[in-house]
Amino acid sequence: MNTTNQNALANDSVEATLRLIANLPAPKGLEDRINASLRTAQQSVPRKGRLLSWPGTKFRPGSDWMRSAAAAAIVLVVAGGGWGIYSHMQPARSVAAPPHVAASAGFSSAGAMRTPNTLNGPVVTHPVTVKTRPVKSPAQKPHHRVKAAAANKAAAQPIAPAAK
């Protein structure tokens, strides 16, 4: 409690001092001195870029007929540009759809408007002759084997002893 009171007193003291300074009156003649310095500086400070005024009064941009002429020129430029673009445009070509031909051989086009052209297949000009190797008759093979087996058997048999 004591600390709280001390803090409050300290804050009151701080605020009183700061408010006293914040409410100090400005010195007399401050405005006049500032205005004088501004007048002096105003002559030396260059203005930012401005357009030069037109020489004659007849062609002054602010005059009514000049405004109308400028507006008409803008309209002409816009209309001319539009016409230029329009006149250079080509009309879109209509794509002729091929007549729907019913597919032969039993296939249908499933209602498609266009069907791609199929490539022509190869054309046979000469009859194809296929050379075939003479086929060995399956009966000859076992014959050779039988012969060889008999020869082997004869070689394997021991020689019979001479008759006593």
Place this chain on the structure above:
Amino acid sequence: MSTGQAVFAGWMEIPTSAAHERDHSQAEEEMLAALVSQYSGTLYRVAFSVLRNAADAEDAVQEAFLRVLHHRDTLHELRDQRVWLIRIVWNIVLDRKRRAKTRPETDDVADLARVLPAEGLSAEQIASAAEHHAHVLACVERLPAKERQVLMLSAFEELSSVEIASILGTTESSVRSRLFRARNLMAELLNHARSLR
């Protein structure tokens, strides 16, 4: 003027005539003079609260208005001229304070004794009050920069917390939290100084 001409006059206006230029510069001068008469006092007080020297504060205000002169073409676009002007002078005085050499504390006391109101007070009382204020301000100087700035600006009754936030380039909630911290720190500093005596 026909309707068409009236429409063209709006968007094709090119004010280049000498008479128009004269009118324009005269209007700007009047606007500047109005700003000076309306806000020079406030700007001076803001400058003095930081610099605590009458001559330096006046110089800062003059510099602020010279900066305004450079931006006179955009004056009419400003939404809140008062806050804008205070922000200019605030930046100037902070910059000057940063560059200035540290002055002895006795100078501050002497300046305050000269400036503070002294009606119905004896010379001793004036000196004592000046010493007290100088001590408080010395404690303020020991605060962190952000807290100190908020505390000093909060003393200006004409500035709301939103405007202080705008001057310092921060948010209103940040201003409030900084002010809370500043008050606590100030209380600690003053109580500590009192206990040492």
